[in-house]
Amino acid sequence: MLQVLINGALLGAVYALIALGLTMVFSIMRVVNFAHGQMYMLGGFVVYYLYGQYGLPFYLALPAAGIVLGLIGVAFNRFFFQPVLATSTREENSMLMAVGTALLLENLALTLFGEKQRGVPEVVEGIFIWGDVAEGGVVLTYSNMLVMGVAVLAIVALLGFVQYTRPGRALRAVAQDKEAACLQGVDVKTTTTLGFAIGAALAGIAGGLLVTIYGVNAGVGSNISTKAFIMVMIGGAGVTKGAILGGLLLGFAEAIGYDIFPGSVTYLIIFVAMIIFLLFKPNGMFGKPWG
């Protein structure tokens, strides 16, 4: 059972990272970034090529994934989302654009990388064994330990950035009230771009981390997006602590479920449980009623 809990914590940490990215974009722009899963997938491919194919060290490949996705985020925001938000007569149209970019990224990845499942060699060799495995001991590869550590580190760094730096405060101000932030001299446009870039970069880093465990393929995007939606809905859209809680909950639920139930029954139960939960808490644990 301890093994299951550790797997849950590992998954939960990375999932929280994914959910944080999605919730960041939502809180700043009120856009549900459907392409979040596809950005995760691209992050996985960046690490696959840089680290797995070209032999760059992992500690360089992972930040590279974040930077590449951050740049993609900036470009998407500048060329796709801002024009649509400015000209459309219905705000649902931002959702349309998000879906459009998701399909674009997925088709791009399918064309460039093909449908094959890709994996990378282990980042660090070795296994940590605690107790007798046959009697409930724990097995944890150093590689997985590293993934969990980096995910937690990234979350802490993000929280620190948002809480204690000037751009971080600007982000929070824009999330709270765009007009008021503007009146206080916050550069809303730059801050919005920054928020979108951070959201995309988080997806990229999460993808770069999990590629070391699960590998990656071009079709994984909508699956990850769906998971991200679950986490964000449980925690409440646009709320940081909600995203972290949702991520941890889903990570543990998945690890425990896969231990008990066969195959895809786990997610069936998770979906049903989530729908029932939302009937009682329509805005998630900490969310506000958005529109």
Added chain:
Amino acid sequence: MNSLKKRDIYVSFSVLAIMLVLPLFIGQSRYLLSVLMNCAGLSVIALGVWLIFSIGRGYIGQAGFALIGGYTTGILLTRYNLSYWVVLPLSALSAAFFGALIGSFILKLRGIYFSMLTISLTEAIRLAFLNGGSFTQGSKGITGLPQPFSGDSPLPMYYLGLALLAFALLLIWRVHYSRVGRIFRAMRLNEDLAESFGTDVWRYRVMAFAIACGLGGLGGSYFTVFIQSVYPQSFTVEHSIYYMLYCFLGGLEYVSGAIVGAFVLTILFELLREFQQYQTLIYGVLMISVILLLPNGLMALGSSKSEGSKKALPPIGGADTTPGKADAKPMIGRSS
């Protein structure tokens, strides 16, 4: 009659009329007919999605109900040997029933929560069929379904598709351009306000959802006998997203928008076939371009109403409210 409705009528009639006579010219080409049958089936399903957008909800779960319709068809045809003419309405009814049942709970969610939840719902329904044991035959699906028409000609199936399309169009038309349609618009503009004027919002919401899901089941049933099989993978999240895109790209202000979107996008995809491995990529790029250039859909092309004046206050209630620019109601991000 306002210009929006006029445009809607012209386009709807043209599509139906062209579909009616087209087999005279391409009747021998199985490929062309099957593309058009695809378009017709997708339009039926997308019209349901369109109705949910007209009550102000971003609905991305239609594939789940198409799957329910498809499986109802598959199970009734193989296990009970019923005639397809009994099975087809039953499939629509079962999807509508489950839609009303699920909808009566989830429709109280709004905005992005509803959208995200319906995505999850698609996946949940797929997983339910995947784990349905011997009843749904798991990932093997139900195969070898009998065709409703004897003979080799694809034309009967084609005209069945056209008939279903005409039925779905008529149904949505009747709903949208009637008192109920005005209530739906009032609900999109401001649900709380509509409720405070004595509208039984809950009832109308569930009604809209049942109709929408019923159309999903109808289309799902058509596709199931069309390809003579149904699998859990037959209708997935990706399909749900495409149904939504058809409505958006066609135009949410027009009933025929869903049809135009389904036809244009499906035919476009087929036209791009000669680019082979770049087909999906070019398709994606073109789709983004349309969203950028025509954010209000293809039907708004050349319409003076499509431009600007986002801030205009919506006239609420009132006979024949123009469902155009006036009710530019933000669905996402309204802080209430």
